[in-house]
Amino acid sequence: MKKLVLIAMIALVSSAFTIITEDWKKVSVMDKVTVEMPAEPIEVNTNGGPQKVKRCTVADSTEMATILLDFTAFGMTEEQIEGLKDTEDFKEQLKMGMTQSGGEILSESEGKYKDKYLYYQFEIKTVKDGKTSVSTNRMVFYKAYAITLGYKAGKNGENKELRDKYFNSLAIAE
Numbered sequence: 788m789k790k791l792v793l794i795a796m797i798a799l800v801s802s803a804f805t806i807i808t809e810d811w812k813k814v815s816v817m818d819k820v821t822v823e824m825p826a827e828p829i830e831v832n833t834n835g836g837p838q839k840v841k842r843c844t845v846a847d848s849t850e851m852a853t854i855l856l857d858f859t860a861f862g863m864t865e866e867q868i869e870g871l872k873d874t875e876d877f878k879e880q881l882k883m884g885m886t887q888s889g890g891e892i893l894s895e896s897e898g899k900y901k902d903k904y905l906y907y908q909f910e911i912k913t914v915k916d917g918k919t920s921v922s923t924n925r926m927v928f929y930k931a932y933a934i935t936l937g938y939k940a941g942k943n944g945e946n947k948e949l950r951d952k953y954f955n956s957l958a959i960a961e
Contacts, residue, residue, distance in 0.1 A: 811956070814841060814853065816934055822853050823956035825949070837861065849941035850922075851953050856933040865931040872905055872928045881926065885911055893921065900927045904959065921945070925954050 811823040817839075824843045831840035831852075837860035842852040858868050871877045882892055894910040906927040913920055922939040936957060938950040 811952075816841075816853055816855050816957075817932065819960045820855075820929065820934060821956075821958045821960075822936065822953070824851055824853075824953065828853070845941065847941035847943040849943075849946065849949065850937070850939040852935075852937040852939075854933075854935040854937065856935070858931045858933065863931065868928065868931050878907060881907060882909065885909060885924065889913065900925075900957065901959070904929055923950060927957060929959055 811825050812827050813821050814824050814828055815821055824841075825845050826843040828841035828843040828851075831842050833840055837857055839855040840852060842850060844850050878897075882895070886892060890911045890913040892909050893912050896908045898906055898908075900906045904927050906925055908923065908925040910921060910923050913922070920939060922937055924935055924937045926933050926935045928934075934957065936954050938953060940946070
């Protein structure tokens with residue numbers, strides 16, 4: 788009897804999560820760039836900063852965010868970004884920026900998104916108010932922009948399938 792109750796509970800939890808992930812919303816990041824999120828995101832007030840942030844939270848408190856950073860706001864051109872983005876110095880500056888508030892980089896990787904756009908991916912551990920959390924951030928470079936997809940696991944822990952579905956939903960139409 789206990790096994791039957793356990794199986795029923797697992798099925799219920801799984802089906803509830805499946806419902807969340809089946810009805811994804813296509814979200815415009817910028818002209819020609821979209822991403823899909825499992826819930827309608829809210830725009831985050833960045834107090835006039837050079838980035839645009841959209842964030843959604845699902846039932847288990849997993850957070851997903853899309854951050855669009857326009858490097859022209861710093862006086863940089865697309866050509867300058869193209870020349871800098873794959874240098875070790877630039878990557879180190881990105882890492883310093885991501886950890887300046889006390890985070891620790893647990894792992895990092897890089898590659899080509901859709902075999903065309905350079906990306907860096909960082910797994911970052913932070914401690915806030917005595918609570919430890921780990922987030923995964925993939926920064927994709929497109930023209931004079933950095934498009935960062937952030938995934939922070941909720942109460943149920945990391946769901947790599949959900950994270951990968953989110954990261955792989957990025958679409959750049961040219």
